[in-house]
Amino acid sequence: MTEFSPIALGFLGSLAAGSLTAFGAVPVLFGRLPSQGTRDLSLGFAAGVMLAASFFSLIIPALDAAELQFDNEAAPAAIVCLAILLGMGAVALMNEKLPHEHFSVGREGPEAASLRRVWLFIIAITIHNFPEGLAVGVGFGSGGLKDGLPLAIGIGLQNAPEGLAVAVSLLGEGYSKRRAWGIAALTGLVEPIGGLLGAGIITFSQPLLPWGLAFAAGAMLYVISHEIIPETHRRGHQDKATLGLSIGFVLMLFLDVWLG
Numbered sequence: 001m002t003e004f005s006p007i008a009l010g011f012l013g014s015l016a017a018g019s020l021t022a023f024g025a026v027p028v029l030f031g032r033l034p035s036q037g038t039r040d041l042s043l044g045f046a047a048g049v050m051l052a053a054s055f056f057s058l059i060i061p062a063l064d065a066a067e068l069q070f071d072n073e074a075a076p077a078a079i080v081c082l083a084i085l086l087g088m089g090a091v092a093l094m095n096e097k098l099p100h101e102h103f104s105v106g107r108e109g110p111e112a113a114s115l116r117r118v119w120l121f122i123i124a125i126t127i128h129n130f131p132e133g134l135a136v137g138v139g140f141g142s143g144g145l146k147d148g149l150p151l152a153i154g155i156g157l158q159n160a161p162e163g164l165a166v167a168v169s170l171l172g173e174g175y176s177k178r179r180a181w182g183i184a185a186l187t188g189l190v191e192p193i194g195g196l197l198g199a200g201i202i203t204f205s206q207p208l209l210p211w212g213l214a215f216a217a218g219a220m221l222y223v224i225s226h227e228i229i230p231e232t233h234r235r236g237h238q239d240k241a242t243l244g245l246s247i248g249f250v251l252m253l254f255l256d257v258w259l260g
């Protein structure tokens with residue numbers, strides 16, 4: 001694999017991971033959907049993978065990278081904490097700026113509100129796909145295949161249920177099968193853009209690395225807590241959602257240690 005530059009690897013790896021979003025949404029084209037409980041379980045799985053990826057693939061490497069830049073212990077921790085909060089704040093601000101009907105609060109309006117809720121979910125998924133791509137790109141850019149591969153696999157795995165969730169919710173709003181699948185596929189294509197940027201930044205500017213990694217972790221943590229977990233609990237399948245989250249979390253932890 002030496003013939004590929006880190007930037008090309010970062011792009012291809014994040015493109016492959018992002019494409020699994022479209023793959024996961026394929027069942028809507030055939031109208032054979034898994035039950036709501038199974039979908040909540042698989043979206044819970046996605047939340048678990050993302051949670052583990054935030055810590056093991058973003059926050060810990062961010063601390064390691066920051067420790068190379070400073071002699072004392074407080075500065076790396078402070079930088080990573082600040083960057084996490086900035087990442088969370090950035091997504092919160094984006095949510096704030098959008099005309100917003102919240103998931104759990106806004107039930108009053110009929111169809112318009114429900115359509116808006118679905119689109120907010122889609123926007124949140126799209127937004128968090130960017131830091132996911134960034135993470136994959138940074139992985140390949142800093143550590144080559146060894147660091148990039150577990151991330152690409154883990155991120156790819158959790159994209160499939162996300163793609164399905166997006167397509168199914170659009171189907172529920174009356175979108176055609178093809179359009180629902182197409183929009184779901186588009187949300188995943190943000191990932192190679194993030195991947196290219198991530199691999200590029202780390203290749204050209206090492207001091208930015210801890211900031212970028214921790215910012216991406218913060219953005220993902222916000223989406224997990226604010227959109228994905230509430231979505232899996234909305235229809236009374238908390239047990240399945242939590243089971244999915246546990247499986248996703250330990251699987252990503254295992255992948256990261258085993259392949260990383």
Ligand SMILES: [Zn+2]
Pocket residue numbers: 046050128129132158159162
């Ligand atoms: Zn995700």
